[in-house]
Amino acid sequence: MRYIVIGAGAVGGTIGARLHQGGHDVLLVARGAHYEALRERGLRLITPDSDQVLDIPAADGPVPTREGDVLILATKSQDTVAALDPWPRHLPVVCAQNGVANERSALRRFERVYGMCVWLPALHTEPGVVAGYGWPRSGLLHVGCYPCGADEPAKQIATDLDRSHFVALTTPEVMRWKYGKLLSNLANAVEALCGPAPGAETVLAHARAEGTAVLEEAGIPYSTPREERLLRGDRVEIRPIGGEARAGGSSWQSLARGSGSIEADYLNGEIVLLGRELGMPTPVNEVLQREANRFARERRPPGSMTVEELTGLIAARSAAGSR
Structure with a gap:
């Protein structure tokens, strides 16, 4: 899998950085000064016990996709439709967002949609920099199919996250969480x-x-x-x-x-x-x-x-x- 993280702010940046550190293929999608900083200097991830600059590929919009790509949407909810609109509709989408309306909006446009309940204390106020305050793991993540269920891709996503400095669980009732x-x-x-x-x-x-x-x-x-x-x-x-x-x-x-x-x-x-x-x-x-x-x-x-x-x-x- 290649994980394309749309919205590489506090949550998306931490998820993308940890997946990258775990050996996974990651692309960060950001805008403006944040994108420029990622492109020129990489992503600086600061945690309670580390401070690293990671050379993760970054883009400021859609890129050519390939088999096995997974979109992780980590924008604010008000930006969901605009953020997803340029991407191919056959790709699976994981809504790593607060609120409960994003999955339904995504399902109007994409066939395979997954919910992710995110408990991930992080901060992003400076371009190119994300701070993750979770320790010893960066956060608690529940992953499941929308509106319910847990298929093999959901289990694989959770497994990859759990091996990348998160506590990640597959659940058939992700919307309850x-x-x-x-x-x-x-x-x-x-x-x-x-x-x-x-x-x-x-x-x-x-x-x-x-x-x-x-x-x-x-x-x-x-x-x-x-x-x-x-x-x-x-x-x-x-x-x-x-x-x-x-x-x-x-x-x-x-x-x-x-x-x-x-x-x-x-x-x-x-x-x-x-x-x-x-x-x-x-x-x-x-x-x-x-x-x-x-x-x-x-x-x-x-x-x-x-x-x-x-x-x-x-x-x-x-x-x-x-x-």
Whole structure:
């Protein structure tokens, strides 16, 4: 197999780098300054116990493909359709992304689609550089067919990842794991807006309670944090790099880079969508979705809203919905 990693940022860069270190054929696909840095200097992968520059082939768009190629899509969800559109439709696609909408979008265009539930603490804010904070392995990855099942290619992908510094498992219920991760990712907008401020955990608890209630009403199964912790055990811990903890998650990083977009429509927005379909109010996630998008659009820095301001906006939305 050749693994073509589309979106070589924090997650895609770490996956591509570890597969390359494991002896696999890898191509990284990136854009702009990040692509130029990869092409000119290679990918610098920093981990708690290493700092290496890896000479991995890179491209800024589609390349001629061959038998055995696998696309690993690691872009943000809002970029899924545009990122996949130029690639041949016969290739298998692995959606190594947060959210639960990507696989269905890919399946409209590609015959073979796999979900990957990603627990991978990493950081990408500088062109050509990715930091992976997982130790001693870089992350926990579940791989399975979409919408369900686990065929031989899924098992091979998981085996290759497991032998390349990840804890990787094949599962026939990958979307259950991805819905569980969705609930965890509701925190992304809170962190992006307020940072690690006191009181933010209360907002997150309310957002998760809304999300859990919606999934229960919809009859959608989801994994639990306890299941994830048991699987990670002491095989994947978050360690500082150079004495510094990771600055923030994927949404925080989007604001820090001033990218102009953020994943909130596919995280908090997924709960809002389900709530509207079921006739259930979701004011906490609605405000988080709206404000995260506003911050991205206005290129506001992460952590520049107070918890008190956010709580006030949620209270106002809740009151408006109850009239």
